[in-house]
Amino acid sequence: MISPDLPRSIRSGEELDLPKLNAFLQANAPEVSAVLDIRQFSGGFSNLTYLLQTESQEFVLRRPPFGATIKGGHDMGREFRVLSLLQGHYSKIPRPVIYDETADVLGAPFYIMTRITGVILRASMAPTLNLAPERMGQLSEALVDNLVAIHALDINTTGLSQLGKPEGYVQRQVEGWIKRYQNAETDKIPAMDSTGNWLLQNYPTEQAPAFLHNDYKFDNVLFAADEATGEPLPVIKGVLDWEMATIGDPLMDLGATLAYWSEAGDSPAYKNFNLTWLPGNLTRQEVVRRYAGKSGRDLSNILFYYVFGLYKNAVIAQQIYARWKQGHSQDARFGHLLPMIIELATKAETSIETGLL
Structure with missing residues (x-):
């Protein structure tokens, strides 16, 4: 249960x-x-x-x-x-x-x-979550397919177009998050600097603009629950945490999702980020293939978006860690974020070097 x-x-x-x-x-x-x-x-x-x-x-x-x-x-x-x-x-x-x-x-x-009720799959559940690999795979597929559906919303008829300025979105995001990191920096992390420089020098051709959630992952999604067992069904009831939603290149959204998507071979620190490493989940490359097949979009430059996703997650963690270090939060979890920031930066640097997600 x-x-x-x-x-x-x-x-x-x-x-x-x-x-x-x-x-x-x-x-x-x-x-x-x-x-x-x-x-x-x-x-x-x-x-x-x-x-x-x-x-x-x-x-x-x-x-x-x-x-x-x-x-x-x-x-x-x-x-x-x-x-x-x-x-x-x-x-x-x-x-x-x-x-x-x-x-x-x-x-x-x-x-x-x-309030919408349902099952949220959090990373902390991984040690005790005994879902069949087949079900885990179905949940992964549902997550990807729903992201495709979000990106397929008509930004004009919905009025969502008023939420952002899509022209130059990728460049503004890269430059903005680099500045945010510099403003929140507490410890020197060379991999953050090298990754930021690489992003500035490797902008891709932007995709047609779409509506972006900007923080799309398992623990921001509510799945329907089996009435007998409480197990999640591959039916999404709700998507939460829309505070960063905007209009822009949809692959920035996919890259952010991939940046949360840990795999079985990843380091223990990175696997604490999500439960996508459990048996049956899609791999990052399988996520890319499914999204490409469902959306029809060109994902040949997905490495850039994945690296940016890792960098952005590191900056978010750094901002939270800096706030804790300055005494603005008493949440003990925040004081343990520095190793995760280093892990994300190192992973981004390694992906640049190898060309692999």
Whole structure:
């Protein structure tokens, strides 16, 4: 029996002001009746996610981490806007309820949405997850096929085109993430410097623009659960964490997914990043082939996108680690991110040298 993704007690220093929240909801979102209990979802290293329990319903609240100053990756208004635009065009999302752009209620902007229940496959589950290889393969395929479906959304009829400027997207991303790394650097990591330089010198011809999730991986997807066993079925009920969604080259999205996609032969540190190394999962190369076959896109330059995905993940981890090192977070997990940053940078450097994913 696989346990569902259950919320737990709120971490110290990350509590919400319940009386203030209820007063705000009574005045602005009466459909959300009085919140009786708040718990916190433990997964993830980015925005904080809470379960709001009313007498008859459950909602989810998202807010930035305490002490965060990285606006682009913690933009609650953007995530709420994305979910609003997707309504009626893409069904595998929660319904947005209300957004508060001020810091008056909870000390930071936040939004509330309906809750979707299902199974989230997190890396921490790998040691005890006894899924048949055939089922694991089906889940992998469903994950890839759903990414193709997201990239196939019409960005004009949906209004999603207003979310970004696709021209020059790849170059802006590379230059922007290099700058973010430099601003958050705490330890000298030569592989980060060499990878950044390689990216600047090897821009590919950009693909036609599409809608990008920008953080698409197993632990941002909710699978339907078998009623008898609780095991995940290869049916995706919901996709979460849209705060970095935008318009641009869709292979940047695929590259990010590949950068999370650990394999059986990878180092233990990298395998802690995901559970895609378990028997039956597609390999990174098989992911590429399936995506190419389903989407019809040219993936001959996928190495660039994969390397950028590794670099970007390293920078995100570095930003979180720097915030912890500066004392802005008490989450002990964040203090152990430096080896992962080095691992990601080394993997990117090795992929450049070998030409292999």
